[in-house]
Amino acid sequence: MKQGDIIFTASNVYYGWAIFDLTISQAEIKVHSHLSGDTDMWQTFGQQLQSFPQHAAARIIFESQLENYLLLEAYCYDAMGHTALRVVTDNKAEDPHRRRSEFSLPAEVASLNHLGxxxxxxxxxxxxxILWQAQTS
Structure with a gap:
């Protein structure tokens, strides 16, 4: 069963650098995050996700604090090994223009490994x- 999705889009790819836009959706929640970085900035997080989880307390984190704040955190949320991807976005603007969102996408281990x-x-x-769908059975 689809629990949500993330669309990763790269633009202005130039000499190993790119602008990345993420659109993250779950039910009635939809957030957008914008960041720039090396074109291979996702590789380490992806490699770690491929073998996630190593144990019940495992956590794998991708964090960017450049233009906007973005946190993607794969974690186990119970002793049965159920997993999810926590999403935190923050535009780091001053009030009243600040926007911060935090939620989780439940996802089977195989689904997170696929994202990896x-x-x-x-x-x-x-x-x-890249389009990734958070799947559960």
Missing amino acids: RLLANWQVADNTV
Whole structure:
């Protein structure tokens, strides 16, 4: 069952650098985050996700604090090994323009491992969009 999705889009790819836009959706929640960085900035997070989880307290974190704040955190939420991806976004603006969101996408281990394969193998210059769906049974 689909629990939500993330669309990763890369643009302005130039000399190993790109602008990344993420659109993250779950039911009635939809957030957008914008960041820039090396075209391989997702590889380590992707590689770690491929073997997630190593144990019941495992957590894998991607965090960017450049233009906007973005946190993606894969974690186990019970002793049965159920997993989810926590999403935190913050535009870091001053009030009253500040927008911060925090929620989790429940996802099977296999679904998070699949996200890991997508990110670890992402050749941004050849394919500018990745769509990942958080799946549970």
